[in-house]
Amino acid sequence: MPGPMHGLSIRPANAMDGPAFDAVIGASEPVAWSTLNTPTSRSLVAMNANASPVGFIEARQAGDDIEIIMIATKRASRRQGVATALLQVLIAQTDGTNTRRVILEVAEDNAAAWRLYEQNGFIEIARRKRYYRAGRDGGPCDALLLARGFASEPAA
Numbered sequence: 363m364p365g366p367m368h369g370l371s372i373r374p375a376n377a378m379d380g381p382a383f384d385a386v387i388g389a390s391e392p393v394a395w396s397t398l399n400t401p402t403s404r405s406l407v408a409m410n411a412n413a414s415p416v417g418f419i420e421a422r423q424a425g426d427d428i429e430i431i432m433i434a435t436k437r438a439s440r441r442q443g444v445a446t447a448l449l450q451v452l453i454a455q456t457d458g459t460n461t462r463r464v465i466l467e468v469a470e471d472n473a474a475a476w477r478l479y480e481q482n483g484f485i486e487i488a489r490r491k492r493y494y495r496a497g498r499d500g501g502p503c504d505a506l507l508l509a510r511g512f513a514s515e516p517a518a
């Protein structure tokens with residue numbers, strides 16, 4: 363298993379990053395990344411040592427929560443700590459901003475994602491039964507709602 367990515371850096375996303383986000387998720391058509399760069403959203407880009415985007419996180423303020431809308435790492439760059447670094451920077455930047463929790467929703471059958479979240483201190487706070495009609499095995503799949511607090515204020 364590869365170690366942490368050498369030369370990884372994280373910066374705020376800007377309106378020019380849409381195509382890079384599309385490339386990270388392997389979108390066949392451009393996605394309307396309308397929440398980039400607005401007063402209520404926070405998006406970060408992870409870049410490798412060659413300044414090439416390898417991952418991103420998109421979150422929005424939802425009252426006193428911040429909600430992660432999407433986190434993704436380019437396929438060839440996975441398991442090298444990119445998503446962990448993005449999550450940690452988002453959490454560090456949000457701590458102390460009157461935000462109570464980081465929340466998100468994940469399909470129960472997305473083991474890579476929920477392990478990432480579990481490893482970063484998220485706990486299950488609710489479950490939407492059969493929220494996804496067609497999960498990875500073709501059948502229905504539950505959605506898990508996860509949350510974590512900050513060093514100063516626990517999620518519970």
Ligand SMILES: CC(C)(COP(=O)(O)OP(=O)(O)OC[C@H]1O[C@@H](n2cnc3c(N)ncnc32)[C@H](O)[C@@H]1OP(=O)(O)O)[C@@H](O)C(=O)NCCC(=O)NCCS
Pocket residue numbers: 417431432433434435436439440441442443444445446447468472473474475477478479481
């Ligand atoms: C989920 C995802 C963002 C993880 O990105 P990543 O950069 O590979 O994550 P990290 O390298 O920081 O991994 C951190 C931990 O998550 C867990 N994890 C990540 N990928 C995993 C996998 N394929 N299988 C099992 N656990 C996995 C591991 O615990 C890992 O720690 P380890 O490598 O020390 O064992 C990436 O797989 C992805 O882009 N998936 C498609 C998009 C998606 O499903 N996003 C989440 C829902 S919006």
